[in-house]
Amino acid sequence: MDLRAIREAVAERLATVPGVRPYAFPADQVATSIDGVGVAVSTGAESYVDYAESFGPSRTEHVFLTLSVYVPYVDPKSAYNTLDELLSTGTATSRSLVDALMYDASPPDRTLGGVCADLVVDGVENVQVLSIESGARYLVADVPVRIIAKRNV
């Protein structure tokens, strides 16, 4: 299990969403450079990796990531419309972050090109308006992602 490869694979998949600029590293390093909608891949809020989920040398491991979605907050209506568009699923939207990870094709590839066994997008948390040092404001939401991997995969 290659954590860096998983983070980068998640970011690469998010890059397929029109108008989204993904970062494969934590948000506090990229917030000031965000141009438009940015999504930062960071570690899970409570846990990053649970190693021993099964016995044996190829044991199952869980990786927890958080996608922090940054939408420029020019006005509430446009910011929330954009965020909702990114967080909607199925035919309701043409640029869903969730579908980019879980339903990218038919059948979907939730192995992220082979770097993990499966992944699940759990929900959306901590929606808030955030001001950064430059004075810019963003509508921010956290999207927890659980990834199942094998030690030797």
Next chain:
Amino acid sequence: MAAFALLDVDLYADELDLSCFTNQVAVNVEESVLDATTFCSAGWEVPIAGLASVSWTASGPTDMATATASQTSAVDEILAVDLGSTYVLSAVPAGGTAGEVGYFTQGVLMNRTILEGAVGELATHSVTWAGSTRMIRGRLEAVQTITATGNTTGSQLGAVSATQRIWAAVHFLTAAGTTPSITVKIQSDDNSSFTSATDRITFTAATAKGAQFGSTVGAIADDYWRAQWTVSGTGPSFVTRILIGIQ
């Protein structure tokens, strides 16, 4: 050996390395209790042992993959339709290093929860075997990818008395090559160099993934034991686990 964390437990069910599909395991032996209490028991119950039994339960992540001959099998493929079938079961509590203590037996697949879990959670399974043979406490004799005829170094397990048997379990986790074949024997001798080795258990030739289980009754005065194998075919390769024990 001191107390240890359950991390590298090796569990085998026939050709399946169950370890990677298990995060909870229970290997249990017990005697049924017969009540022999009488009026002469001075007010105390007098239990005596009845029939002994073995049970194995395991649960953990499931996998629906289908493996080729050269790949290790996934759990659903091996346990899918075999309720009532007998499996060779082995457990090496402290991991798969040759020389570690290993328990092994044969068990009948009695119960299986194929799929369990809530939406979005890890897909899990559980399985229970009822032992059809006694539990043997032995050692993991071989952890090898076997490609040519050879043998283990062997060790001084001890002599086998007239009331004991030498037992062995062999797991072939993969079988690759063109017409691969392997015949495993358990041999004994009275010296560590095995200069006059005697075949005690001869398994049938294996040409595919699988497992075999065998025993030979004592008395056997030899106290050194090893596994020996004869391999044929073009580019043969068998990922193999062999356990032996005297009980």
